[in-house]
Amino acid sequence: MSYNLLKGKKGIIFGALNEQSIAWKTAEHAAAEGAEFVLTNTPASMRFGTIDALAEKYNTIVIPADATNTEDLENLISKTMEHFGGKIDFVLHSIGMSPNVRKENAYNDINYNLYHQTLDISAISFHKILQACYKMDAINEWGSVIALSYIAAERTFCNYNDMADAKSMLESIARSFGYIYGQEKHVRINTISQSPTKTTAGSGITGFNNLVDYAEMMSPLGNASADDCADYIITLFSDLTRKVTMQNLFHDGGFSNMGMSIKGMEAISKGLSEKK
Ligand SMILES: NC(=O)c1ccc[n+]([C@@H]2O[C@H](COP(=O)([O-])OP(=O)(O)OC[C@H]3O[C@@H](n4cnc5c(N)ncnc54)[C@H](O)[C@@H]3O)[C@@H](O)[C@H]2O)c1
Numbered sequence: 001m002s003y004n005l006l007k008g009k010k011g012i013i014f015g016a017l018n019e020q021s022i023a024w025k026t027a028e029h030a031a032a033e034g035a036e037f038v039l040t041n042t043p044a045s046m047r048f049g050t051i052d053a054l055a056e057k058y059n060t061i062v063i064p065a066d067a068t069n070t071e072d073l074e075n076l077i078s079k080t081m082e083h084f085g086g087k088i089d090f091v092l093h094s095i096g097m098s099p100n101v102r103k104e105n106a107y108n109d110i111n112y113n114l115y116h117q118t119l120d121i122s123a124i125s126f127h128k129i130l131q132a133c134y135k136m137d138a139i140n141e142w143g144s145v146i147a148l149s150y151i152a153a154e155r156t157f158c159n160y161n162d163m164a165d166a167k168s169m170l171e172s173i174a175r176s177f178g179y180i181y182g183q184e185k186h187v188r189i190n191t192i193s194q195s196p197t198k199t200t201a202g203s204g205i206t207g208f209n210n211l212v213d214y215a216e217m218m219s220p221l222g223n224a225s226a227d228d229c230a231d232y233i234i235t236l237f238s239d240l241t242r243k244v245t246m247q248n249l250f251h252d253g254g255f256s257n258m259g260m261s262i263k264g265m266e267a268i269s270k271g272l273s274e275k276k
Contacts, residue, residue, distance in 0.1 A: 002032045002034075005237075005239075005240070006030055006035035006234065009034070009036075009089040009090060010035065010037065010086075010087075011030070011035060011036075011090035011091055011092070011237065012038050012039075012080055012092070013026060013037050013039050013040070013092045013094070014041070014092060014129070015041065015092070015093070015094030015095045016049075016051050016054055016094070017045050017049035017050075018049045018050050019050070020199040021226070022094050022148060022197065023092055024054060024226075026094070026229075026233050026234075027039065027054055030230075033234050033238075035237070036084070037058075037060060038060060038062075038076075038079075038084075039055050039062045039063075040062065040063050040065045041062070042064065042066045042067075046064060063076045067093075067095050068120045068121055073128055074132055074136065077133060077138045080138075081136075087137070087139060087140045088139055088140065088143065089237070090145070090237040091129065091133065091146070092145075093126050094147075094148050095125055095147075096121070096163065096166070096201050097122060097201065098117075098122065098162050098163045098166070099111075100114045101162070101163060101204055101205060105161075106161075107161050110161075114162075115162050115165075118162045118165075121166075122166035122167070124169070126170055126174075127173050129145075130145065130181065130189065131177075134180075134181060139187050141187070142188070143185075143187045144189075145181075145187065146190055146192060146237070147174060147190075147191045147192075148191065148192055148194055149167045149170055149171055149192065149248060150194065151193050151256055153168040153170070153171050153248070157211070158207075159207055163205075170191060171193075171248045174189045174247075178190070178245045182245045188241075188242070188244060189245055190244060190245060190246070190248070190249055191248045191249070192229065192232060192233065192249050192251050193251065194251050194252065195219065195225075195252045195255065196208065196212045196215050197229065198212065214264075215253075215255050217261060219254050219255040219261075220254040221254050223252070223253055224252055224253055229251055236249075
């Protein structure tokens with residue numbers, strides 16, 4: 001169902017790799033709500049994934065950019081403004097990658113060069129995007145910027161590794177930049193803490209399927225899917241949420257406020273009785 005919530009709004013969507021990507025779903029929902037957007041990803045991800053098909057479907061362009069590279073970002077923003085003939089209204093940062101996770105380096109045996117890369121790709125890139133937009137005055141008043149986080153930013157989840165540190169930093173950047181951008185330009189900045197979701201990035205975490213099952217058992221509303229997440233993002237890009245900023249917003253079916261559920265209890269007692 002469409003409500004035309006984003007009619008006339010224009011934006012940049014980072015991170016659509018393939019049909020599973022949260023950014024991909026967001027692009028689809030944004031188009032349905034009347035938005036226009038430019039898509040972007042790294043050149044390698046563009047080759048590996050299927051972003052061109054998404055661009056074709058919505059008659060838009062893909063501008064390659066590595067979100068850790070400030071020159072790439074400036075080029076992306078200026079080309080986007082050229083494309084639209086003016087400023088934008090929303091930005092989605094849907095970017096995450098840990099080379100330590102990829103190489104299965106344990107958190108207590110981390111490679112520090114890779115640790116820097118994790119932070120640069122998954123968190124500092126958010127600052128770089130915001131700073132470039134701010135300096136180039138690329139976002140209209142009451143514009144909205146969203147990045148995607150995970151509850152491991154605040155509580156320990158085994159195997160989430162250095163991505164937990166990156167997500168903590170990401171959420172902090174939303175608060176620190178949100179203050180400046182809000183006060184000076186009325187641009188709002190939030191993070192969404194999303195349920196575990198079966199995507200390429202998600203599946204990189206060891207034991208990810210068990211984590212999905214666990215979260216499903218613990219969440220009264222069940223896990224939020226990528227489509228659900230796209231719906232939530234649309235509301236935050238819309239004019240209906242103009243006074244929401246500097247927040248980390250849980251979108252997880254209630255998981256973050258649970259301690260133990262009946263389903264969880266049953267699974268544990270079943271596991272324990274099988275062990276005896
Ligand atoms: N999948 C989950 O369980 C889950 C849960 C909570 C939060 N998130 C977050 O959602 C976001 C989107 O991930 P997803 O699950 O849709 O997976 P995904 O693999 O589809 O998307 C990750 C994207 O990051 C892009 N990327 C990596 N390095 C980049 C760089 N240097 N510059 C620009 N882009 C780069 C990849 O090309 C890819 O498109 C990530 O921030 C992820 O951490 C995911």
